[in-house]
Amino acid sequence: MSELRFNELRAEQIAYAIHRQERTFLPSAGRCPLCPTRPGGPETEIPFDRFEIAVFDNRFPAFEQPLGAAEVVVYTDSHEGSLATLPAEQAEALMWVWRHRYRELGAREDVHYVLIFENRGVEVGVTLHHPHGQIYGYPFLPPVPQLELAADQRLQGCAPCALLREELAVGRRVIYENEHVVAYVPYAARWAYEVHVVLREHRPSLLACEPAELELLAACLQSIVRAYDALFDRPFPYVMVVHQQPTAPTPSGLPPSGHLHIEFYPPLRTAEKLKYLAGSEQGAGTFISDTLPERSATSLREALARAAEQA
Ligand SMILES: [Zn+2]
Ligand SMILES: [Zn+2]
Ligand SMILES: [Zn+2]
Numbered sequence: 141m142s143e144l145r146f147n148e149l150r151a152e153q154i155a156y157a158i159h160r161q162e163r164t165f166l167p168s169a170g171r172c173p174l175c176p177t178r179p180g181g182p183e184t185e186i187p188f189d190r191f192e193i194a195v196f197d198n199r200f201p202a203f204e205q206p207l208g209a210a211e212v213v214v215y216t217d218s219h220e221g222s223l224a225t226l227p228a229e230q231a232e233a234l235m236w237v238w239r240h241r242y243r244e245l246g247a248r249e250d251v252h253y254v255l256i257f258e259n260r261g262v263e264v265g266v267t268l269h270h271p272h273g274q275i276y277g278y279p280f281l282p283p284v285p286q287l288e289l290a291a292d293q294r295l296q297g298c299a300p301c302a303l304l305r306e307e308l309a310v311g312r313r314v315i316y317e318n319e320h321v322v323a324y325v326p327y328a329a330r331w332a333y334e335v336h337v338v339l340r341e342h343r344p345s346l347l348a349c350e351p352a353e354l355e356l357l358a359a360c361l362q363s364i365v366r367a368y369d370a371l372f373d374r375p376f377p378y379v380m381v382v383h384q385q386p387t388a389p390t391p392s393g394l395p396p397s398g399h400l401h402i403e404f405y406p407p408l409r410t411a412e413k414l415k416y417l418a419g420s421e422q423g424a425g426t427f428i429s430d431t432l433p434e435r436s437a438t439s440l441r442e443a444l445a446r447a448a449e450q451a
Contacts, residue, residue, distance in 0.1 A: 142202055144279075152283050157202040166267055169219055174270035176217045191217045192230065193237050195275075202276060206250050209277030213237060213256075219270050222375065223258070224365035226271070231358040238382065239346035239354070241275050246345075246387030251277035253285055253386050261377025263407050263414060273380075281386050285398070288383060292397045300399035303327075304338045313437040315367065315444060320353045321360040325437040332409040332431040333371070333440065335364055337402040344385035344398045357402075364404065366451070367444035372411035379405045 142157035167173070173185045174194075186194045194214040201210035215234060216226055223231065238256050245251045258273035259266050291299035307313055307324045315335065316323040323337045337360055343349050349357070361380075368376035385398030409415045409431060420426050 142204070142207075144207070153280055155202050157200070159200055166262075166269070169269075172219055172268065172270050174212070174214045174268055174272055175219050185212070186214065186217075193233055195237060195241060198274065203278065205248075208279040209245050209248070209251055209275070211241065211245075211275040211277075213241070213273045213275060215271040215273065222260070222271050222365060222369075223380075224362050224369060226362070228359065228362070231362050232355050235346065235349075235354040235358050238275075239349070242346050242384060242387075245275065245277040248277065250279050252281050252388035253278040254384065255282070256382040258378075258380040260380070261375065263377035264379050266377075281388070285383065285386055289386070289397060298342055298397060298399050300338055300401050301342050303336075304340070312434050315437050315440045316360055316363050318356045318360060320350075320356040323360055323364055325433040325440065327433060329433045329436070330427040330429065331405045331407070331415060332429060333368070333376075333404075333406045333436050334433075335404040335440070337361060337364065337404075339400050343400045345400055346382075346384065349400070361402065363444060363447075366447035367440050368404075368406065370447040370450070371439060371443040372408065374411065377407055379407075381405075 142155050142159075144153050144155055146152075147154050169175075171182060175184050175186075176189050176191060177184045177187050178189055185196060185199070188194075191214075193216070195211055197204075198210035198212050203210050213234075215223060216230060223234075226234070242254050242256070245254050255276045255278065256273065257276070288299065295302050303326070304322060306327070308322065310327075313327065314322060314324045320340055321337060322340060323335055325334060326336050337357070339349065339353060339357070341353070343353065346354070365376070365378075368378065380402060382400070382402050383398070384400050407414050409429075415429075420428050
């Protein structure tokens with residue numbers, strides 16, 4: 141069982157999940173636990189010889205019932221590829237799977253916040269290369285969504301709605317838009333190539349989205365990952381998180397709010413150089429960046445155009 145301890149100086153919960161030390165670490169393709177179980181082959185986590193999208197409980201959970209949840213979402217039964225290379229319908233189906241998990245986990249008493257995310261690349265600690273993401277159900281409201289709720293309070297309305305209006309008015313940092321979804325490098329990005337993907341309409345969660353919005357959200361996410369891969373002509377590492385409305389009562393004084401958006405935090409600042417979180421970031425909480433968001437947006441727009449040509 142994992143254990144939660146409250147860190148007084150930081151006012152934050154730390155989860156101790158000691159058993160995670162025994163996790164499978166970068167197995168060879170023939171021993172991938174996320175591949176289908178093929179006739180005569182080794183038994184994997186998925187007891188079928190083919191599948192579309194698979195969800196199961198993480199065998200090495202950071203959180204588990206009755207104190208939260210940890211699930212694995214396998215995007216495809218093909219060992220190779222990424223979110224970007226899935227057929228469009230498969231990426232769209234993934235949005236429906238996310239929505240279903242948000243509803244199921246969010247309905248549980250012990251889950252106060254559902255975080256859907258993907259870590260991609262060894263640079264962000266990936267231990268399995270098979271295209272997949274994860275879902276954590278936290279038994280408390282974590283600090284980042286708390287800050288986003290506080291931003292709604294400070295701006296006296298939905299913060300993502302206000303920020304999106306501003307980005308559309310300025311235009312320089314927008315890298316992709318379709319009828320329902322906009323992607324931009326935020327005005328005050330922490331990471332050199334940080335991108336936020338925001339629904340145009342105020343949608344608290346995936347549950348509030350129309351089918352057409354889910355379809356175009358998937359298309360946008362695929363375009364962003366293609367642009368990333370084209371940027372330095374290599375698979376681009378990132379952390380991708382889905383922020384939505386909390387699924388439990390929020391702390392006193394804060395009304396429940398939230399606006400579905402997806403944030404990408406890529407650790408690369410050049411083709412070879414990683415951004416490390418060091419003295420200022422860790423000790424003071426202040427990010428120092430050597431790239432202006434406007435410049436990154438230009439590079440990403442160009443990369444997106446190159447990726448579209450190659451397709
Ligand atoms: Zn695999
Ligand atoms: Zn909004
Ligand atoms: Zn957010």
